[in-house]
Amino acid sequence: MDIGLVGLPATGKTTIFNLLTGGSAVTSAAGWTGKSERNVGVAKVADPRVDFLSELYKPERTIHARIQFIDLPGLSREVGGGGRGGANQFLAEIRNVDAIILVARAFANESVPATDGKIDPLRDVQDVIFELSVSDLGVVEKRLEVLGKTRNRSKEQEAEIPILERCRTALEEGRLIASLGLSEEEKAILRGYAFLTLKPLIIAANLDEEQLRKQSYPSRDGLAAFGAALETPVVEFSGRVEAELSELPPEDRRTFMGEYGLTEGGLDRLARAAYHHLDLISFFTVGEDEVRAWTIKRGTDAKRAAGKIHTDIERGFIKAEVCSFDAMKEHNSMNEIKAHGLLRLEGKEYSVKDGDIVNFRHSG
Numbered sequence: 387m388d389i390g391l392v393g394l395p396a397t398g399k400t401t402i403f404n405l406l407t408g409g410s411a412v413t414s415a416a417g418w419t420g421k422s423e424r425n426v427g428v429a430k431v432a433d434p435r436v437d438f439l440s441e442l443y444k445p446e447r448t449i450h451a452r453i454q455f456i457d458l459p460g461l462s463r464e465v466g467g468g469g470r471g472g473a474n475q476f477l478a479e480i481r482n483v484d485a486i487i488l489v490a491r492a493f494a495n496e497s498v499p500a501t502d503g504k505i506d507p508l509r510d511v512q513d514v515i516f517e518l519s520v521s522d523l524g525v526v527e528k529r530l531e532v533l534g535k536t537r538n539r540s541k542e543q544e545a546e547i548p549i550l551e552r553c554r555t556a557l558e559e560g561r562l563i564a565s566l567g568l569s570e571e572e573k574a575i576l577r578g579y580a581f582l583t584l585k586p587l588i589i590a591a592n593l594d595e596e597q598l599r600k601q602s603y604p605s606r607d608g609l610a611a612f613g614a615a616l617e618t619p620v621v622e623f624s625g626r627v628e629a630e631l632s633e634l635p636p637e638d639r640r641t642f643m644g645e646y647g648l649t650e651g652g653l654d655r656l657a658r659a660a661y662h663h664l665d666l667i668s669f670f671t672v673g674e675d676e677v678r679a680w681t682i683k684r685g686t687d688a689k690r691a692a693g694k695i696h697t698d699i700e701r702g703f704i705k706a707e708v709c710s711f712d713a714m715k716e717h718n719s720m721n722e723i724k725a726h727g728l729l730r731l732e733g734k735e736y737s738v739k740d741g742d743i744v745n746f747r748h749s750g
């Protein structure tokens with residue numbers, strides 16, 4: 387699961403990437419925009435449930451869920467406009483990610499020039515989405531043209547046409563392909579095209595200290611409305627504040643966050659929003675050696691979930707012993723959970739729920 391950090395140049399993507407992944411990739415100085423490198427790193431998904439289980443079991447290792455982030459070079463307007471070479475390269479990179487965090491600049495910073503001399507995250511977000519939509523529309527039209535000229539179309543090709551036509555209408559009307567609510571079957575038919583506007587999208591507005599404190603920045607209401615219309619979450623946070631936060635000793639962080647009216651760090655919120663928006667859930671395995679969160683797509687059955695841990699466990703799957711995290715939170719031990727009849731035996735078809743604590747029984 388790869389999440390791409392996408393946006394115009396100097397919006398704070400690399401700053402955020404470094405914070406998320408604990409990395410030290412080079413951020414862009416003023417005037418250096420559009421020349422940055424692609425970075426790849428892994429971020430921990432904060433989860434108080436894992437912390438609780440870790441406290442309870444005091445295991446040798448505690449492993450949180452992880453997501454991989456790809457920090458992409460900014461889509462510069464000069465190369466972006468009209469979809470010439472540079473933009474194509476940029477868009478090709480986005481085709482390979484599973485989800486997009488679109489970073490928009492709201493922060494004031496004299497040493498980093500704003501696009502057209504005006505800070506406007508709504509305009510910037512609309513510009514980038516326009517590029518993504520134009521690119522998808524190009525792919526759709528080309529394909530429809532080819533299919534239109536094809537004689538003796540196969541059944542598969544026939545099935546593509548009405549879906550592609552719906553995609554075209556949506557894009558022409560300024561909507562995303564994601565808005566069509568395509569079925570899994572229809573998505574499978576389109577998979578090979580890797581449409582950019584079918585990917586889960588999160589908008590991240592990067593605020594400065596004052597904006598965060600006042601909860602106010604340019605085009606805030608417009609951005610919220612735009613996000614709502616696209617059914618896309620808008621996460622507000624400040625790269626700068628997060629950077630300062632990450633340098634404080636843990637015991638001072640609460641006080642510092644309180645000054646900004648925050649109860650949770652922005653990066654935690656961002657990673658969690660991505661997790662939820664991707665329809666990912668966690669199940670847990672517990673023991674004295676290891677407490678661990680495993681990531682699966684919602685709806686994954688017990689047998690396939692077992693395969694996340696090891697293919698041997700999937701192959702030799704017998705039963706899953708399952709209890710909920712809430713039961714553990716209440717009773718604090720597996721024996722108590724059993725005594726209360728809260729440990730269930732589930733078969734391979736069982737659809738694993740978020741927060742399930744699972745022990746797989748398997749042969750071999």
Ligand SMILES: Nc1nc2c(ncn2[C@@H]2O[C@H](COP(=O)(O)OP(=O)(O)OP(=O)(O)O)[C@@H](O)[C@H]2O)c(=O)[nH]1
Nearest residue numbers: 395396397398399400401413414422460495625626
């Ligand atoms: N004041 C302020 N400056 C920031 C913030 N985030 C980033 N910057 C500055 O903006 C400049 C660009 O930051 P980067 O993180 O490199 O931005 P980027 O989006 O990765 O840039 P490209 O890769 O060139 O597209 C740097 O000089 C940062 O110090 C912020 O929250 N507040």
Ligand SMILES: [Mg+2]
Nearest residue numbers: 399400422459
């Ligand atoms: Mg960068």
